[in-house]
Amino acid sequence: MGHIFVIAEHRQGELRDITFEMLYKARALGREHAHTLTAVVLGGPDSGFGDRLAPWADRVVVMEDDRLSAFDADIYTAALLKLVTDEAPFLTLMGHTPWGMDLAPALSVRAGLPVATDCVDILLEEGGPVAIRQIYNGKLYSRVGFKASTGYMMTVRPGAFSLDEAPPEDGAGEVATRALDAEVPESRKEFVEFVDTGGGEVDIAQADLLVSVGRGVGEAENIDAVKALAELLGGTLSCSRPVVDRHWLPKYHQVGTSGKTVKPKVYLALGISGAFQHVAGIAGAGTVIAVNKDGKAPIFRVADYGVVDDLFTVVDALKEKITSG
Amino acid sequence: MDIVVCIKRVPLIQEVDLEINDAQTGVRDEALAYVINDWDNYAVEEAVILKEQLGGSVTAITVGSEADEEVLRRALAMGADQALRIDPGSRQLDGFVISRILTKAIGTMTYDLILTGVQADDDNGGMVGSMVAEGLGIGHAAVITAINIKDGEAVVHTELEGGMDEVSKVKLPALLSIQTGINEPRYVSIMGIRKARKKELKVTDLESLGLSEDDLTPRTVVEQVFFPPETAGAEMIQGDAGAVAETLLNLLKEKGVSK
Numbered sequence: 001m002g003h004i005f006v007i008a009e010h011r012q013g014e015l016r017d018i019t020f021e022m023l024y025k026a027r028a029l030g031r032e033h034a035h036t037l038t039a040v041v042l043g044g045p046d047s048g049f050g051d052r053l054a055p056w057a058d059r060v061v062v063m064e065d066d067r068l069s070a071f072d073a074d075i076y077t078a079a080l081l082k083l084v085t086d087e088a089p090f091l092t093l094m095g096h097t098p099w100g101m102d103l104a105p106a107l108s109v110r111a112g113l114p115v116a117t118d119c120v121d122i123l124l125e126e127g128g129p130v131a132i133r134q135i136y137n138g139k140l141y142s143r144v145g146f147k148a149s150t151g152y153m154m155t156v157r158p159g160a161f162s163l164d165e166a167p168p169e170d171g172a173g174e175v176a177t178r179a180l181d182a183e184v185p186e187s188r189k190e191f192v193e194f195v196d197t198g199g200g201e202v203d204i205a206q207a208d209l210l211v212s213v214g215r216g217v218g219e220a221e222n223i224d225a226v227k228a229l230a231e232l233l234g235g236t237l238s239c240s241r242p243v244v245d246r247h248w249l250p251k252y253h254q255v256g257t258s259g260k261t262v263k264p265k266v267y268l269a270l271g272i273s274g275a276f277q278h279v280a281g282i283a284g285a286g287t288v289i290a291v292n293k294d295g296k297a298p299i300f301r302v303a304d305y306g307v308v309d310d311l312f313t314v315v316d317a318l319k320e321k322i323t324s325g
Numbered sequence: 326m327d328i329v330v331c332i333k334r335v336p337l338i339q340e341v342d343l344e345i346n347d348a349q350t351g352v353r354d355e356a357l358a359y360v361i362n363d364w365d366n367y368a369v370e371e372a373v374i375l376k377e378q379l380g381g382s383v384t385a386i387t388v389g390s391e392a393d394e395e396v397l398r399r400a401l402a403m404g405a406d407q408a409l410r411i412d413p414g415s416r417q418l419d420g421f422v423i424s425r426i427l428t429k430a431i432g433t434m435t436y437d438l439i440l441t442g443v444q445a446d447d448d449n450g451g452m453v454g455s456m457v458a459e460g461l462g463i464g465h466a467a468v469i470t471a472i473n474i475k476d477g478e479a480v481v482h483t484e485l486e487g488g489m490d491e492v493s494k495v496k497l498p499a500l501l502s503i504q505t506g507i508n509e510p511r512y513v514s515i516m517g518i519r520k521a522r523k524k525e526l527k528v529t530d531l532e533s534l535g536l537s538e539d540d541l542t543p544r545t546v547v548e549q550v551f552f553p554p555e556t557a558g559a560e561m562i563q564g565d566a567g568a569v570a571e572t573l574l575n576l577l578k579e580k581g582v583s584k
């Protein structure tokens with residue numbers, strides 16, 4: 001019997017979905033293995049997060065301080081180090097998010113606790129915890145064990161566990177407020193502002209049909225062929241990240257975790273491998289059709305229909321059929 | 326501005342049928358082609374851009390075998406001044422051990438900035454940068470899409486989810502993990518790589534770094550690598566291109582999205 005800690009993540013006054021996904025999983029693990037579940041939230045004064053988390057955990061630890069208002073790896077690491085040293089949780093979970101990726105590995109080194117990142121499943125076995133991860137962009141999975149330790153850390157992939165909208169009925173955790181009692185170093189980072197990078201001429205989130213192109217398109221000049229198809233079909237052009245990275249299309253076309261979450265009736269993915277950061281953006285799509293030369297591309301695991309072929313062959317054949325009526 | 330950039334050579338995996346090795350702990354690597362990790366390519370370019378703007382030097386480092394020198398030569402051709410390969414011999418490596426090795430090696434250098442990629446395309450771990458920063462006791466920020474150096478500080482953009490950046494000022498020295506798209510990596514010709522052979526590429530081993538047994542003890546162990554669990558998967562549409570196109574158009578009609 002030990003404690004599982006879930007470190008809540010929030011931005012601009014809102015708890016993020018990953019927080020509840022981790023709580024949902026941790027709660028199931030706790031029930032099964034008789035561990036207690038503690039939600040930990042660091043934030044500015046009067047955040048109100050404690051009460052919102054209470055139904056989900058056995059206990060909520062709230063640390064509120066001006067210095068915790070903005071995410072700061074230095075200060076968050078110091079605060080969490082004190083907490084995990086004092087309370088020695090058996091397992092500590094954080095989101096595999098931009099902030100979690102910054103914080104968790106550093107904390108793991110400072111606290112001397114082993115960490116596995118981007119976990120899609122968590123098993124608690126007799127020999128110790130086991131992390132299930134995807135490697136090679138989802139083409140393979142790995143089962144990862146840990147060097148024996150008093151506690152373990154994992155960062156959890158967003159979307160890996162279900163998001164239960166309603167809090168569990170039997171949940172009523174007590175909320176304990178704790179001062180920021182750690183020796184906090186002077187911060188080496190100063191928050192300036194949040195800026196929106198996703199806006200533009202077209203809102204792909206509104207489209208019913210998205211014709212989406214990935215790195216498989218090969219080069220900038222080839223985008224036109226796909227664009228022409230999108231127009232013929234009356235659809236909207238979207239893309240994966242490498243297409244934006246290479247400046248083949250502006251950012252507002254990008255689908256995925258760092259781009260837009262879309263919900264078209266049909267999503268036609270052309271030359272997209274299906275990395276989780278991409279497919280996380282199409283979870284709300286009605287029907288997903290994937291065209292890829294590689295029959296083992298992970299996109300076929302989430303698509304409803306698949307074609308293993310060169311995307312240009314399929315694009316040309318579609319155009320031909322449409323124009324010839 | 327003295328910059329250290331940590332890079333890795335990874336297999337190309339698109340359009341490749343990965344096979345699992347006999348021990349089931351990794352992939353069979355005999356038939357794979359290798360490239361510089363995409364994220365690291367952007368990190369090298371960013372280091373070279375900053376050097377061109379501000380002066381100073383760029384040192385590229387990798388932990389790997391002789392074959393991995395390929396990515397160091399590439400970095401030298403892009404404009405790095407020197408390179409270091411740390412040979413781990415037959416040691417088991419995980420993100421933690423690699424971070425200890427890099428921490429020791431970089432600890433003896435002078436630097437203002439350390440760059441890594443956000444993650445590598447093989448293990449998709451994304452942990453080494455933050456661990457190295459912690460080991461060196463310097464500030465860090467992850468998933469960086471813009472860097473502006475001003476008065477001993479880096480003004481950086483951290484890419485968050487959903488089309489939002491967080492802008493912050495980070496005191497130097499610092500470690501930043503670089504996101505793809507931050508710049509446009511320059512083209513590297515074979516000629517360029519050949520010319521860069523004149524630049525210094527040092528090789529060292531673990532013994533000379535003075536690492537402890539604890540430093541070299543992996544914190545995680547890959548117990549098994551396996552193929553993705555079966556899912557319902559996609560219904561595959563077969564036939565020649567014309568037949569496929571017809572099926573697809575019918576599907577679009579059925580789903581109510583065709584013109």
Ligand SMILES: Cc1cc2nc3c(=O)[nH]c(=O)nc-3n(C[C@H](O)[C@H](O)[C@H](O)COP(=O)(O)OP(=O)(O)OC[C@H]3O[C@@H](n4cnc5c(N)ncnc54)[C@H](O)[C@@H]3O)c2cc1C
Nearest residue numbers: 214215216240241256257258259271272273278293294311
């Ligand atoms: C923090 C973070 C955030 C990220 N956010 C996003 C995001 O928001 N959106 C996003 O998309 N990615 C995102 N990524 C990147 C993501 O991990 C992948 O690298 C990316 O999605 C890959 O894009 P792709 O599928 O187009 O390219 P690849 O993975 O290179 O796949 C190209 C595919 O095209 C196929 N192909 C090649 N030629 C042809 C052809 N002629 N015909 C048919 N098929 C062909 C190949 O078989 C391959 O499967 C993010 C990564 C990180 C670390």
